[in-house]
Amino acid sequence: LDMMNCNALDIVYFLDKKMYDPKWVKALEVPDRVIFVTSADNPLANASISLEEMIRQPLILTEKDASYRLLLEQHLASLELDIHPFLEIGNTEFIVRLLRDNQGVSFLPEFTVRQDIENGRLVPVHVPGFTMRIWKQIVYHKDKWVSREMEAFLLLAAQSEPHG
Missing domain, CATH: 3.40.190.10 (Periplasmic binding protein-like II)
Incomplete structure (x- = not known):
């Protein structure tokens, strides 16, 4: 995420708790x-x-x-x-x-x-009273210029994920 914020990476995909940063655009957020x-x-x-x-x-x-x-x-x-x-x-x-x-x-x-x-x-394995969620998230920096290739990748990633 630091590398993305420094423009060293275009897009970051990660599994974690739900995260937010005003510098990011969330292209995907699926539990x-x-x-x-x-x-x-x-x-x-x-x-x-x-x-x-x-x-x-x-x-x-x-x-x-x-x-x-x-x-x-x-x-x-x-x-x-x-x-x-x-x-x-x-x-x-x-x-x-x-x-x-x-x-x-x-x-x-x-x-x-x-x-x-x-x-x-x-x-x-059923563990009564225990549930845990993780979030699949794809983000990019809000100031990032989105190329056609990047846009196509983001569209493909969003279409390949079941929502809900």
């Missing part, structure tokens, strides 16, 4: 749930489990600097809870492959596992 997910073969697949019990599971999480991981840790801290993942990996696709092989549970944006859920390979 998505972040969910606990596991293999359809995992005993937790059809269970309802408390948040306290969930964080004791063999969790495979993204690195600490991932925005949705940070949001989870902040929420847990507000409840005086702490998380100790079984494994931390920076590659979401690798985490999904481990989940497909029934290697644990993870906490991921729903869009990253939607196809696997639709295909029945992965299932969300």
Whole structure:
């Protein structure tokens, strides 16, 4: 975002809490749930489990600097809870492959596992009273000259996202 504000980048796409800056034009702002997910073969697949019990599971999480991981840790801290993942990996696709092989549970944006859920390979784990959203956002600086190519990209990005 700093690089965009300094005109070193044209457009920034990020997943985070809803953010606003008067220097930005928001070309996209779409919410998505972040969910606990596991293999359809995992005993937790059809269970309802408390948040306290969930964080004791063999969790495979993204690195600490991932925005949705940070949001989870902040929420847990507000409840005086702490998380100790079984494994931390920076590659979401690798985490999904481990989940497909029934290697644990993870906490991921729903869009990253939607196809696997639709295909029945992965299932969300129900945690009563717990929901978390993250926002997919595309922004550019309000003073940025928008080229035809940039305009086409922004239109394509907006059309490819399901809204609502």
